[in-house]
Amino acid sequence: MTIKLDKKAQKREMPQNIAKGGKKQKINTTVATGVKHAVNGDTPVPAKKQKFNKKQSKTEEDGNNSKSEPATEPVVEPSKNKKEKIHSNNAVNGDVPVPAKKQKLNKKQPETDKGSNNAESADESGVVLSKSKKETAKIVANGDVAVPVKKQKLNKKHLKTAEGDNNIKAEPGVESKSLTANLNKNVFGIFKKLHNKQHSQKHINELISLLKSEMDVDKRNATCAYTLKRLVRGTGADDKQVVAINASCINAILRTVPDIDLLELLKNMKRDLPVAAQLKKKEESLAAVGQLITVYSIMQTQHFENATPELLAEIYQILIGQLKSREYLSSMSASFIADSFKKVNAKTFKGHVWPLLESTLSKASSAKQLHACNLLLAVHNNYPKVLARSQLQTMLCGNRSEPQYAELFALYLNSTSISQTEGAEERLAKFLVADSKLLAAWQQFVDATPLKHNTAKICVIKVISYVLLNYQESTEKDEQLLALFSIPFVEFLMAELLVAKQKNKSAKPSQLQLRSTCRIFEASLLLSFEKVLKKDAIKLGLLNRLLQVKLQLDTIMHTPRFTQQLLNHLEVPSLKHIYNLYKEKLICPDEESTTKPMREYCLNQMQFIMQHIKFESKEDNKWRKEQLKFLMFAGLFHLDEKQQPCEPKAAAAFSKQTAARCEEVFFSCILHKCNDMKSLCKVLRTHVKTLDNQLKVEGTEQMLREPRSEEAQSAWSHVQQTLLATTKEDDTLDLAYDALILFLGLALCTRNNIPVALLSDFVICKQRAHDELSGKPNANPEDPSWKEVLTDSLLQLLLQTGHFWRDFVNALFTTMVPYLEKDNLGQMLQILDMSKNPLRGEGEDEADSELEDGQDDDDDGHSSNSESGSDSEEEEDDNDDEEMDDEDTRLAQIRENVRAALVDDGDDASSVDWNDVDDEQGDRLNAALERAFVAFKPNSGKSKKQLPTKSERISSTALLHFRIRVLDLVELFVVKKPQMDVILDALCSVYQVHKLTNADKKLKPLHEASTKLLRKLLTQNIVQQPKKKANKQALIDCIEHFMAPSEEQQLTNSGAQPVKPSADTTLWRNKCVAYLVAQYEGGSDDKNIWSLLDDYLRDWLAKRNSAHSLGSYEALLQTQWPGRAKLAATLAEHLQLERTRAFRRVQILSVLVKQSRQIQAALAGNEQIARQFKRSIQDFAEQVLASEKDKVAPKERQLLAKLLGQQSGKELAALQQRLQGSKIKQKEESVEA
Template identity: 25%
Template sequence: MPAEAPAKHKGSKNASKVVSFRPPQEVLDVFWTLSDGTDEQRVAGAIKLSQLIEKSEEDVKKQILNYCKERLVRGLSSGRKFARVGFSVALTQLLRQYAELDTSDVLSTIKAKLILKGPERKTKKEVGGVYLGRAFAFSTLIKAGRLTQLSGEALSSLVEDLLKMSDKKSYLKAVCNRTIEDLIAQISSTSFEEHVWPKISSKLKWGWNSCTLDRLSLLMTCRDTFPKVTKKKFLMKHWGYPLLSEENDERLMRTILDTPQKSEILLEKILPKMLESERDVLSVWKGLGDKLTEQLQEKRTDVMLQRQLLALKIANKLLSSPGAEVEQILEIMLSPRLAKYIFHSIVKKNDPLAAAADSLCEQFCTKLKSSNYSVYDVLEKIWESEAAEVDKKKSNKINFNSNNFTRILDLLSQPEAEKYVEFLVSYVKGKEWPVVAIESGKQDKQLEYCVRQLQHIASSQLTNNTIQSTVLTFLLRLAFFQVNKTTKSIQHCEKCINFGAEDLHQQLCESAFYKCLDALSTLKTNQQSRWGQFSAYLDLMYHLAEYVQTLLTAESLKPIKEWPNEIKTEWKKLFALITKIKETAKNDKEASYNSAFMLLFLFLGFQFFTDHKMAVELLQDVYLCYEKASKGQKEKNDDEPPWVEVVTEVLLSLMSLNSHFGRVITATVFRSISSYLTPGAIALVSAVLIPKKSSADDAGGVLVEVDADDGDENPSDDEEADEPSEEESDEDKSDEEEGMDEDVDEEEEEEENVDENFRQSVKQALGEAAVDDDTSGDDIEDLPDLSDSDMFKLDDMLAEVFRLRKKGGGKKAREEKRKETANFRIKVLDLVEAIVKSERCGDFLIDLLKPLLLLMMENKPESIALVKRSTAVFKLLKSRAKGLKDTVHSVTDQKDFFKELLELAQTVTDATHLKLTSVACMIVMNLEFTGQHTGDSSAALSQCVDLLKETLVNVINKKQSKPSLSFFSSLIDLNPIRFKELSPMLVTSLQTETTKPHSKMICCSLLASLAKKSNNVNDSDKESLEKWMTKAATYVTQFILALDRAALQVMLTKDVLTLAVALQARTDIFTQSPFDVSVKKHLMDVKSAFNTDLRRLANKVISAIERSQSMSNKRKSKQKGNKRTNGDAPTEKSPAKKKRKL
């Protein structure tokens, strides 16, 4: 029972007797929940409060209810963050649930507790809190449905109070008007007419003067709920009728601008009402939305941003209207100022205007998809809108390169896309285009838009053979050829549209041409298989080659960059060979290498336009390779390398080009010849990927090559390299002396341009011995000679100046070279990925692991992207490693490489790199050898385990300190049963007395890893597991029983207890706990001396022993119960049974 305080004396300030009541503590605690926490917690608190009141005894229930009422009302004025919200929810809940809370009494409490005048003067913040509290209190009465219990006078007084608060505090207008709207929804027509309407009509008579959206919303609620009271005559006199007509748009616009919080009421109530009154979306947009987008110079940037955002929200709401037609929506979208926002070029992250515009465009696209309106017509209207702006000299209103325009472009059907392509091509050709006003200042920008759109359509899902042929031949003609005389017999040559060699439009067309070819080479569609897409791409490339041949042989055209005769000859030879290959490739078997060569020839052919010298040089090698491949020659006894290795070298050369198109084509060709690859070809790829040895190499130089360029880091090496060796022959010296005279003569004729800073450094080093620039030859001869000691000093100073200059100049070049090398290796990894994805992944797995591992261990700043790319390829290789077969390498190769990996593990220090090395070891061990003379795969696995065992023994016996324990643990965790041969050796080492504690720690840790459960364990494996685990459990028992609180080996004890926990987890091996009660008892005695980690492990061991004992006792009791149930009653015929029971 809650305690009651004694009554106050009559002589006190309060003359009446007041009894102070304190409810139970659990009720008081709920009030903290109501003022803090989340919305869910506050709702739960309100429910809990009502439940606590309901459960209380009847004699105090009324007191608790009254206390809660007064405290909740008083708390509504609190300035705490969520107090008003939580307390209003709780008060509403109590008013709904307890009818004994009289409404008039609650009103009296509100007026008594939430007062402005009092003995103490309130601050401005406290006054505002009281006003808000009263607004919230009135709102709770309305939400609780208590208005029907109020008298007419009380109802009128409540409305009057709300209107007064609304007038006094501007920030309360929205709350008060909203509360009155809720009140109107609950009262009868009579109550409204007699008690409410007289109060609010005086305010509504002001009409549009100083009107806000919340007051307009109140008027609309009155008119909709009680139209007989809020008469049409009243509206016509004070507001105009219809209320939301076009004539009132200007007044409504002013109301919107005068209302701080405008979005919700406008969008959710006023706009739908305007559309219901037979106004179309276009008239609403013109009356409101379009005016909000106007640029006003006197307005601040943040104010304009808010206006523009509201305009986009209005447009979004109008678009979602069910009755909105596409034509009207399109007219809204293309209104000049709104179009600028929609088709924007904003790239700033999280820009609110761009996000709203993107949302609007997305909704428009959804509406367009669901309608039958032509997307082509939409695009045409967009161009018309841009043309109209051009005529008004207001350019750049629509950005045709924007993502939103591209989003609409992607809605085209293929027939519409073909028509639109003709639309764009005709404009670029200079034909009459009725929707575009051609002006010199705007034509260039529009031409750029057209070319980029052609590129997008040709390389997107809209494309087909017709579009690809039209666009690519058009771009090729503009990028590389000029028309001297028009001809209709050749496509795209009917007009003399020409660009110069360095013209921006020519560069744009060239870039678009190669980007299209690049995108189409990897474009995936659902209509064709992978081989079908590849064949279609080859046909397209050949068609373009035919078009080039037609343009080259035509007299009315010429290349923009003149071709020498030898290049034209090379092209003829190349085109003839391509034509021959196309005719001979008739089935997939021939196409396996024919298609690869054809693609390579076509790519090199198109390189004639950019770098014909490089293309011709590479073609000579590819010609020979194709000749060998087509004849099917066997190069076993040939001194020349196999053709596939030469092609690989060519592909690596192409990878060095600064061209993504070349990179994609190279990977495609390499993938096509994967069935012909040899270890030699893979070795060429690996050679360029393997990092060079450096001082910061995590691999410690293992598996890596020495970089000849690293000598540049040390200037002294360069100086030594410049000195002639003593073994240099006299003939070489004489040859040099003969050539020196000629070099001196040439140097005398040349005038060197020496860096002025370097010149000053040399002068400073020479000091007084320096000669001025204006000193003549005769004056130089008159200068005194320097002594030998002075000369030696000058030599040292000059050498230092030259050394610093060389070092400073070479550092930047070396950095650039390293970046280029890293980028080149990233490209070459595409070839590695192609092999990993091919059927021959197993054949070259050993060759690929080496470069991938070393690349992932790079730690230079310029290698970050390279490490990420190599890691991705390594993960792909790991995912495909299961079940791979090697028909190329032998078991000896596997053993040698596994040994190299173990050597690498000895040098690596980073934990992540050690784990990667362990994964590589497991991948090699899982490899199956199926080729001739490769050896038995099981014997290969045994060899790898033996090597690992030998290395582990050396680590345990301290013959070597590395690899570290984490390497062995990571490797064993991948498949513990694979390394079961290690267990007996580890247990023996553990039991040997001479084994050092650190070595025992290693043994315990690895045995704990080996004890983990694994799949596919056969009976023989279980026997071996049981054998070594029993021995290990014996050692653990002895170790624990020998633990001494005074001489505790913390680290070793931790590893032993970890092993104990691992052994106890193997319930499939041990039916009972491997440790008895003595172990439990001793651990409980000594664990008080343990640290936190040891104590946690000891508790696990103790808990496992207790569980095992409990289960054992349950089994025994169950067995006894079965015997009593199933056994016969004791008789003289069963004396043996009686004896057993006794």
């Protein structure tokens, strides 16, 4: 409002901060109307401009003085006369001024207007007076907003009254000044900030702390009463988040602040949030919501658990009164009442609560109201003695000889408010589970009722979910539970699960709720299998019913591997039953209903069941052997519908579609159950013998999916000899070779590119290994060692497709490692050389080097397609022929372009005199030559970049996976032989792989595998060999290799452009250096290692762009190296203002602060170095304090102060205080400047 004071009144009315004088001044206040106060729900209403005359009555002003409440200022409100129209808008925060028309107040206005209901006390409203005319009024601390009116003049009498009298008593409806005088004025500031939704929890905590810390009881009670009044009014706001904040505050205050009269609180709530019998206006509906929220906040405190009968009666009367209100209010009230039963004991409920509820619920249930039925079920579940099941059934279904449940079920399915009623479906499910007739009636009703609306679908799915969770097994109910999952219901369920898995960005709220309900069903089914259902027959029946409708159950479930999780809770007979179900679907002759993806899915599930841990008995092993025989025949032969080998023309559909997958499952299952070479050889002998007997049958060779060559048939004799030979069980080398020969013999019957000669090589290697171990000399010393041949052969097997090859080679290599040497490790590390392609021969590399310098490196490797594991060699040869034809065509075009460019007027190129060529001819020649070179180099200049061909992509992918598998062998070798030379060679090679694959996204899998192996290597303790000098020198050489400047440069593919290493590469380099230094056994005083570290440190200090890094020393401080204390003292010695650069000092301080715990632990065992370390820090601190303020950066001072605080000692603590004091002084000087 805008108030204009006359000259005489200004002297008494002006605030103290305005100079007193006789000059005429105007004090106006403009408040933005229509603002919605978020915290306490106060809703200011703009009032029209009104004019007060000079002789306005004294009592028209607020009764409170501005001194009694500094956070607010008085509001001058217009009084009522005959012409004015002021309407009370009782909104969220109580009485709020309402817009009124322009009018003038009579001079003789009665003084009793001060006590009218429309007046606001000083603690709830006020006017903020400003010095200037344009200054905008602020919202007062309690949230009320002043109402603008016209400028008016107050006479001297009015101003006298405006100064206030502390002894004036407030009339009913107006708070007295003595009450506001007892308030803690800090509460106004908190309320002002409470509307900030981002930091609401912080301000709630501030409010609670304010009330708890107040020692004056009267002041605390007054502040608490005022706070609760505002918060209660705020629960009626038209903003859910604001209501939640106010409810949280109420609940927190009631929990923590003592001596609160809840009956008085509820009485004030009814006055501040009045609710009529019929809610006609929005404000009344909001007030009803506020009452429910306030009551629920009280119910969540400890006061409700120990409530008196009077408090219980008051609370439940408020809740029961809203059961007859609007639908959302009745649902909310019913949910609150049902939730309260958890805290009310049976005796109290029967004596004080049930008499209030019984009559209301009886009438509502007879009228078929959902909230009433839900409350009755809640009463029965919590107090079965108060409301027996027979009485409940009568109230729900009526007094009939045969209860009709259809009306009750229809009420739940057709109700639109069931989503607002929490726990309604769960209570109905408990009611159904207790009676077999009810379950049958529910199943019949659901099957007969078409479910069109999402609310009905949600209800049905939730009910069946809670039935699974609350089911109690008995002989009579087992069939009823299976009957609930009837075929029509399961089909409906599968359809909804499929729809729920499909993501839709524009989904409606009901669709989102249905999607969430489907997730509830998945979780309920898993929990019921795990904890509720005990009989395996029920579990099998439920899973069988689901698979009968949807075989690929995992495709419609959100939970990964859902079916496998259910299978884990079945016993062995049930697992075999499900296995047979999948097998029947696999060999099903109907190609229309059983597709290839479905058959492969069945194979995956069969593999999971065969590898299950529960198959341990002899009978289980026998059954497993039969299934493996079927898979072997299905993978190697063409099978008919009777699962017998046949000609390719007579092969069944499953044999044509899934033979390759059967082969993979067979080999994987063989390797899964074999933990050592002994068990692996036993399984292999069994199945290879079965295959050998089948191959002896006439005509079987033509039944193989991949007929063997004559060379392969002749090599089969080695397999037969291995079957006939006997091997000692403790001879691991012979067992490993037998497993290798038998496994390779099986593999030669499949589609692969393994050389047949490899089988003969293994037989020769086996014999030479025996000769070497027995001491016999080698007849041909020039022949390669059997270890070298074995290593190359195993690497060649890793090139084969199929994950089982990786498992087989790793299992075999683990047994062979004790017999291998360092040179064999070098064979594997050559594969990891990123500058070479091990899949290409040397001649191909030389041919590629003769190509043009600008040719792309991706053109390499066309000749290695036969080794890259592609499906068809003939198709690759055709691709090579096409590429050669394209190359010939390109060369012919080049020759023609050059000839046309050099020939002029039919003359030969040799007759051209280049000195006589003019500019026009020169331009023509340049253009022709440019076209010629563009044709020759299609990947350069203006031409488009060619994408890699399919064969190139296959080759690069094969090389990527090959190197990843080789890293597995390197890890096995290092773990078995953690010797000095082995670990150093592996560490250098793996680090190079990690560094060179860091920036290439295509090599990300290889980069992750190298990182994993690096982490493994850095945890291995090196086993020292007898030659200590050689060991020490090898470590020092490796450290120099990592710290060399050339290691800081990474070459691009062209090998010429240096690239700065990434932070990840530098980090791992520092870790490697720290690991090598920590493994050095020369001791912390060894001169060799210290001279090396000192040289690198001095180089780093002297050069701005040094190749070395302080990160290596930081990583070294994190190890258990004995020289950590000496290293920390060395770093502290370099903290010198004159000798060390500022940015280097900051880096050293950062390391010392960050690694303070490790340094203190290292210094604890060496007092001399500890004193040296502290002395260096103390000297540097004194230098900083004695230096000029511009010479030391603020960051350096801050780090030094933090480092001093981490040390012990009075002198260092005093230096820290001096340093902090000088820092504050510098800030003050800078501010003054």
